[in-house]
Amino acid sequence: MTKPIILMDLDDTILDFHKAEKLAISRTFRELGVEPEEKLIRRYSEINAMQWKRLETGEINREQVLVGRFELLFNELGLEISSKRAKALYESFLSQGHYFMPGAEELLESLRGRYRLFICSNGTAVVQAGRLKSAGISPYFEDIFISEEIGCNKPSPEYFRRCFRRIPDFDQNRCVIIGDSLSSDILGGIRTGIKTCWYNPRHLPGIEGIVPDYEIGELEQVPELLQRIFC
Ligand SMILES: [Mg+2]
Incomplete structure (x- = not known):
């Protein structure tokens, strides 16, 4: 029987995006001459999360997320700063480093060779390429599907179908x-009819109508779970 196919999200699943984001945004503000106070970073984070949700629902496009989040923030604060420059600075800072989620490196090592691993990420191509290179984890993956390169975003079924087409001998089951x-x-x-496992380390409440097949609080639980699913 062929090896099971494991699609893994990157941000806040393998790499700690929250931590990387906070640092990159602080450096961006500082570079732009704005003191990166906690309050300001929090507000940026809120606006950013809101813009990504709007992308997921198809309300706005990628560029409107990446530039728009700074535009909204600067407008709100009455700052006359180029949001395009902020975007460029932020992306360059963000692509420079990486932090792992707890247990992520051990997990990848333990799955190596037993499963076929793929990354499915909604990130920006140049940023994700930099972070993957910095983390040195690309060799664990048979292929990496960044939504900007695929041409559409999670959760659109089209994004998943395009990934599936790029996976040799893909088996939905x-x-x-x-x-x-x-x-x-x-x-x-x-x-798209594949199995789903929600990694929920912060024990967030669920969302009505989106029920995963499995839920875990720690990445350590993954090997045993996979054995159970694909035994
Ligand atoms: Mg994520």
Whole structure:
């Protein structure tokens, strides 16, 4: 029998995006001459999350997320700063480093050779390429599907179908997606008929109508779970 296919989200599943984001945004503000106070970073984070949700629902496009989040923030604060410059600075800072989620490196090492691993990420191509290079984890993956390169985003079924087409000998019945987002990873998996595992380390409440097949609080639980699913 062929090896099971494991689709893994990148941000806040393998790499700690929250931490990387906070540092990159602080450096961006400082470079732009704005003191990166906690309050300001929090507000940026809120606006950013809101813009990504709007992308998931198809309300706005990628560029409107990447530039628009700074535009909204600067407008709100009455700052006359180029949001395009902020975007460029932020992306360059963000692509420079990486932090792992707890247990992520050990997990990849333990799955190596037993499963076929793929990354499914909604990130920006140049940023994700930099972070993957910095983390040195690309060799664990048979292929990496960044939405900007694929041409559409999670949770759109089209994104998943395009990934499936790029996976040789793809078998829907022997495939699971693992990710921290119900509204993108899990919803997309449900819509395209693969198994879904919600990585929920912060024990967030669920969302009505988006029910994962499995839920875990720690990445350590993944090997045993996979054995159970694909035994
Ligand atoms: Mg994520």
